[in-house]
Amino acid sequence: MTELTVRRDVPAPRPRVDLSTRLAGRTFPNPVFTASGCAAAGQELDQFFDITELGGVVTKSIMLAPRSGRATPRMAETPSGMLNSIGLQGPGIDAFLDKDLAWLADRGARAVVSIAGGSVEDYTQLAQRLRGAPGLAMLEVNISCPNVEDRGQVFACDPRAASEVVSAVRKTMTPDIPVFAKLSPDVTDITAIARACVDAGADGLSVINTLLGMAIDTDTMRPVLAGVTGGLSGPAIRPVAVRCVWQVHQALPDVPILGMGGIRTGRDALEFVLAGASAVSVGTTVFGDPMAPVRVLAELAQALADRGFERFSDAVGLAHRPPEAALPEGPDPVGDPA
Amino acid sequence: MTELTVRRDVPAPRPRVDLSTRLAGRTFPNPVFTASGCAAAGQELDQFFDITELGGVVTKSIMLAPRSGRATPRMAETPSGMLNSIGLQGPGIDAFLDKDLAWLADRGARAVVSIAGGSVEDYTQLAQRLRGAPGLAMLEVNISCPNVEDRGQVFACDPRAASEVVSAVRKTMTPDIPVFAKLSPDVTDITAIARACVDAGADGLSVINTLLGMAIDTDTMRPVLAGVTGGLSGPAIRPVAVRCVWQVHQALPDVPILGMGGIRTGRDALEFVLAGASAVSVGTTVFGDPMAPVRVLAELAQALADRGFERFSDAVGLAHRPPEAALPEGPDPVGDPA
Amino acid sequence: MPVQVLGEILSIRKVGAYQAVTVVAPGIAELYRPGHFVAVQVGGPESSMLLRRAFAIYDVQSRGVYGGTVQFVFSVHGKGTEWLSHRKPQDKIDVVGPLGKPFRLPTTPVRATLVGGGYGSAPLLPLAVALRERGCTVDFVLGAGSADKLFGQLDAKRLAGVIAVTTDDGSAGERGRVSDVLPQVLERTNSDVVYACGPMAMLRAVTEIATARGITAQVAVEESMACGIGVCMTCVLPVRGEDDVTRMVRSCVEGPVFLGDRVRWDDVGTVPADALGAPTGGH
Amino acid sequence: MPVQVLGEILSIRKVGAYQAVTVVAPGIAELYRPGHFVAVQVGGPESSMLLRRAFAIYDVQSRGVYGGTVQFVFSVHGKGTEWLSHRKPQDKIDVVGPLGKPFRLPTTPVRATLVGGGYGSAPLLPLAVALRERGCTVDFVLGAGSADKLFGQLDAKRLAGVIAVTTDDGSAGERGRVSDVLPQVLERTNSDVVYACGPMAMLRAVTEIATARGITAQVAVEESMACGIGVCMTCVLPVRGEDDVTRMVRSCVEGPVFLGDRVRWDDVGTVPADALGAPTGGH
C-alpha cells in the first residue's frame, strides 16, 4: 500500500523529555520557533499544523509604515540554500497590531514580534506601540537594517549603532518582555557585537541572520536579484551559524540564544543546542516543507530521549564541556548505531 | 552501450575563443587555475589530466618550516560544502623548492605559489626564498593566518596587519612576479581590506578564502573537528564568494581578481567572471571530481562561445554594466533555451 | 486548507513536449477547483535543491483504490523539473495542495473563451468542464511555440464550441500568436468573459484585447515562487485593489488567478512609485 | 595511474548485511593489485554531498564484453552509502581507481595469516588468491559483530589452510574477537606474515600480536577521506618512517596499507609532539 503523510493526523508520540526552555525571564513550552520572514505571521502555517504547538512564532520583521518591499526577482535558489531580497515588505505596525498580532493572541500562540527600522527613533516607536500588546511574548530586534542616518551603514555591523538601538528598545519595552537582538554573521567579530547588545540591555541574542550573497544570471549576464545582493539562508549556512552560536555562547555563557541558520531536522536543531542555543528557529526549510517546525520538534524530542536527556535544558551548550568532562546524569553519547 | 568518461582521452574541441588573461603584468593562456590546498602541488592531479593545460597551478600554502598540521578529524561534509581544518600541513619551503616547485617547473606548469606565515618576518623570508625560483609565475599571499605577534589576530581581518604583510612581500619579490593577496570573507567590509592590500602594493586579489564554520557531532556531543572550527568551502559558499568578487571589483575596477568559492561548472566560473574575476580557481570540487579543472575550462570556453564572446577578457566584470548599457560587439544575452 | 502528502507516482507519461504525472494525494481532490496548483519537492532527501516547484493542477480523482489522485503536466525547465522527468511509477514525491485562488465561475450561463499558451492550457481543461456544468458555452484558443508544445487540443475540441490554434512556427494551426486570432474569436463568439493561462506576455495581450471589448479576463500568472503557501513574499506583483490602491500582492495566495485589468502589466518586475509603501527617496 | 570513469552498474546484490556492487570501469582492472581501493561519487548531479566515498576493491575483471569491471562490498553507514544502496543495475556511478598503495607480496613462498573484520575481508580474498599464485599458504581469521556481518567465509574456506571465525555475539564461530583467537592461529600455523583489514582497534590488536611474535603485519587502515587521491590532507595518521621520524602521512596515497608496527596507534587522532613539524608552544 502507498504510504502517506498527511497534516495534523500525526500527534507524534512525544517522548517524555521536559522540553520547556527559559529565555531570559520567560518560559516557553518547547524550544522550536519559526524564523522571522519565513512564516509570515503564522496564519498560513496554521493550515498545516497547530502553530500553538511551537515554542513561539517569530513574525516577519515589521516596520512603522506599510512597505512595498523590493522589485522582483526577489529570490534565487543556490546550492543547499537560497538568496532573498524581499526588502521587508509589510503592512506597517498599525495593521500588524490590528490583524496579525491580534490573530496570534486569539489563537493562543506565543508571538515573538520582530521589529525593524531605519533609525533608533523608528525602533523606539515600534517598541512603544508594542508595549502591552496582547499576545506579545518576546521582542526580536532585527538590526540587520541600514541606518538611514549613517549612510546606510547596517546597525548590526557596528557595535555602537547596535547598542543604541537595543538600549532604546529595552528602555521602552516593559520589563516582562524579553528583548533579543538578532545578530548578523557578516562581521569580523560577532562576539563584539553580541557583547555590545548585551551591555546595552539585550536579554538574549538571535543568531544568525542571513549572509550577504549574490548570484549572477549567466544568460542575461546581470545580477539575478532586482536588489543585486540578497541574504543567503538554508542548510548551506548551517556551519557558519553553528560557529556563531558557539562563539557567542563561549563569550557570554549566561545569555540565552535563539539559534538558527539552515535547520532542517531535529539532529540539526540539536547541533545548535549543544553549541549553546536555548531555543531554535526553523526558517528556510519551511518553504520546502511547511510541516518542518513540528517535525523538527518531534525529532529533537526523540534525539534527546535517545541520548538519555530528561530535560532539554541539560543539553544547552553541552558541547563546550572540557575534553574529559563527564556528562550530566542521564545523557550518554550515542555509540555505533549498528 | 555503456557511456564512459576516461581521463586524458578527451582533448575537448576548444571553441575558438581567446581565453588568455592578464593578471597584473603576466599573461596566462587561460583563466582556470587550481585553488590553494585543493591540488597539493599538482602531481596527483597530473595523473588525471595534463596540468599544463590549466592557466596555473596554485599550490598548497607553504610555510618556512615543515609543519605537521592539526590532529584528525580534519574534515566534515556539510550541505553542499565541507569544513576543513588541516592546519597548513606541509614540508616547509626548502623541501617545497627542491621537490614540488622543481617538479612543476620541469613539467612546464605555471606555478602560483601560496605562502603563509605567523609573522611579517615569516612572509618576508618566504618571498626571499622564492625570489628567482624557476617555474614561479605568481605569488599568492594567504593572509588568513593568525598573527602570533598579535594574540592570534588573523592578518586578513585587520587592514593594517594585512597591509604590512603585503607590503613586505611586494618589496621582497622581484617586480616581474605578480603578488596577489588572498582575502577572507569573514570581515565586516571586504573592500576595506582589499583597498589596504592594494595600497600596500598587491598587484591583484584572490577572493575568497573559506568561511569560518563548525559542526557538532550529535553522537559524541562534541565538535566534529579536532580543531573545533574549520573553513567552509564548496558550492554552499558560492553566493558569498560571488558577492565578495562583485564588491571588490566595484570598489577597485582596475585590480585583477582571482575568483573562487564553490565553482563546480563552467557556468559557475562565468558567474565569477561576470562579477569581475579575471581568472578563477577550482577548489573543493576537485575532491569529488579530479578532472573538474579541465572540465570547467572546456565548459567555460563553450559558455563564452555560446554567448558570442571572441575574447574571454571581454566578459570580465560585464555584469556591472549600467542597466540599459549595450553589450560589447559580439556577446548576446542568451534567450529562452527552449 | 491545503495538505502536505508524500504520495506515490501512479503514472508518468510523455505528452508531446511535456510529461504528465499522476500522483496519489488524498485530500487534494476534495478541495480542488480549477486554477488551483500544487507545489512539489524535488531532488530527494540529500538534494541541494530546497524549494518546491509549482504546477497547475490538470486533473484530480477523489475516489478509487488510491483514495485520491492529482495530475499535472510539466516541461523540463531547469534542474528540478529535470529531476522530476526521471521519476518512475512507484517513486514517491511530496506534494502540497491545493494552493492559490482558483478561477471564479460565473453564476449565470455565459459564453467563455479560454486562452491557453503551452502547458498553460492544462488548468483550462478542467475549467471548461466546470463551466459547462454550469451551462456555459466554452470556446478555446490554444497556442504554443510549435505543435509538440500544444497541450490538450483533443480534449479542448470535445469541450468547445470554437477552437482556434496557433503556433509560432506554423507547425500546427495558424502561424502566429493567440493574440493574433483572439480578437476574431471574441468577435465571432461574442464571448462574455475570457480566461487565460500562459506566459506573462500572452496574459497581458489577452487582457488588453478583452478590456478593449469591455469584457473581463481572468488570468493565471506565473511568478517565481519559493514557498507557494504565502510565507516568503517572493512571488509578488503589482495589482490594483478594489480601493484602487496598488499593492505588491503574493501571487501564490492572492493569485495565481487575477482579474487581468487589475494587474499593472507595465510595472511587473518593478515597484510602481504609487504602490502602497513604495520607497520614497530615502531608499 | 588511477582513472576516473562514469560506469554502468552491472549488478548490485545483498550479501548478508552488505551489498556487493559490480560496475563497468575499464582501466582499473589492468592496474589493480590487492589492497587498492576505489572512490565513488554519491547522490547524483544535484546532490548536496560533494565528497567521494572510499571502498576497498573486492574483485576486478579486465576482459569480457564490458571491457573491465570492478566490484566492491559496502555497508550502509551514512547518507552516501544509503544513497548507494538504492542504486539499480544500469544506473551509472562515477568511480576513481585504483587508488592507494596495495599490500606488498612476499617474494618467497611463505605462510600468511589474513585477518578480516566485517567487510574488511573483501580485499583479503583477492590477496589470498595472489599469495597462493606465489606459492604461499594462506590462513584466515574472520571476525564480525554477528554472523550476517561476516563476509567471504565460503571463499576463504576454499582458499585457506586454516580458517577461524569469531563473532561478538557468538552467532557464528567462536564468541569473541579476532584478537582472541589470532595468537592460537599464529601458533598453530607458524605464520611468517600477517595481513589485516578491519576497524582500527582490530588492526592495532593484530599488530601487537604479530609484533610480539616477531612477525610483520601489513594492515589496511580506514581514515576519513575527502578526496582519496592525495590532494586534501584530511586522511592523515602518525606513521614512523624508515628514518624513524614520525610524519603525518596521507593514508590515501601512502596507505591505506601500512606496516602495522610503523603506525603510532596510541597517537592516532592526535599529532604526537615528536612528529615532524609538530606544534611547538606557539600554536
Ligand SMILES: Cc1cc2nc3c(=O)[nH]c(=O)nc-3n(C[C@H](O)[C@H](O)[C@H](O)COP(=O)(O)OP(=O)(O)OC[C@H]3O[C@@H](n4cnc5c(N)ncnc54)[C@H](O)[C@@H]3O)c2cc1C
Ligand atoms: C502557479 C504556477 C503554476 C505553474 N504551472 C506549471 C505547469 O503546469 N507546468 C509547468 O511545466 N510549469 C509550471 N509552472 C512553472 C514551474 O513552476 C517552473 O517551470 C519550475 O518551478 C522550474 O523549476 P526548475 O527546477 O526546472 O527550474 P529552476 O530554475 O532550477 O528553479 C529554481 C527555482 O525557481 C523557481 N522557478 C523557476 N522558474 C519558475 C517559474 N516559471 N515559475 C515559478 N517558479 C519558478 C522554482 O520553483 C525554484 O524554486 C508554474 C508556475 C507557477 C508559479
Ligand SMILES: Cc1cc2nc3c(=O)[nH]c(=O)nc-3n(C[C@H](O)[C@H](O)[C@H](O)COP(=O)(O)OP(=O)(O)OC[C@H]3O[C@@H](n4cnc5c(N)ncnc54)[C@H](O)[C@@H]3O)c2cc1C
Ligand atoms: C581505504 C578505505 C576503504 C574502505 N572500504 C570500505 C569497504 O570496502 N566497504 C565499506 O562498507 N566501507 C569501506 N570504507 C568506509 C567507507 O568509506 C565509509 O563507510 C563511507 O565513506 C561512509 O560514507 P557515508 O556517506 O555513508 O557516511 P557519511 O558519514 O555521510 O560520510 C561523510 C564523509 O565522511 C567520509 N567518511 C565517513 N566515514 C568514513 C570512513 N569510515 N572511512 C572513510 N571515509 C569516511 C565519507 O567519505 C564522506 O566524505 C572504506 C574506507 C576507506 C578509507
Ligand SMILES: Cc1cc2nc3c(=O)[nH]c(=O)nc-3n(C[C@H](O)[C@H](O)[C@H](O)COP(=O)(O)O)c2cc1C
Ligand atoms: C525569505 C526570507 C525572509 C526573511 N526575512 C527576515 C526578516 O524580515 N527579519 C529577520 O530578522 N530575518 C529575516 N530572515 C532571516 C531568517 O529569519 C533567518 O535568520 C535566516 O534565514 C537563517 O535561518 P534559515 O537558514 O533557517 O532560514 C529572512 C529569511 C528569508 C529566507
Ligand SMILES: Cc1cc2nc3c(=O)[nH]c(=O)nc-3n(C[C@H](O)[C@H](O)[C@H](O)COP(=O)(O)O)c2cc1C
Ligand atoms: C582542504 C582545503 C585546504 C585548503 N588549504 C588552503 C591553503 O593552504 N591556503 C589557502 O589560501 N587556501 C586554502 N584553502 C581554501 C581554498 O583555496 C579556497 O579559497 C576555498 O576552499 C574556496 O574555494 P572552493 O569552494 O572552490 O574550495 C583550502 C581549502 C580546502 C577545502
Ligand code: FES
Ligand atoms: S511563493 Fe512564498 S509567498 Fe508566494
Ligand code: FES
Ligand atoms: S583523502 Fe585527500 S589526501 Fe587523502
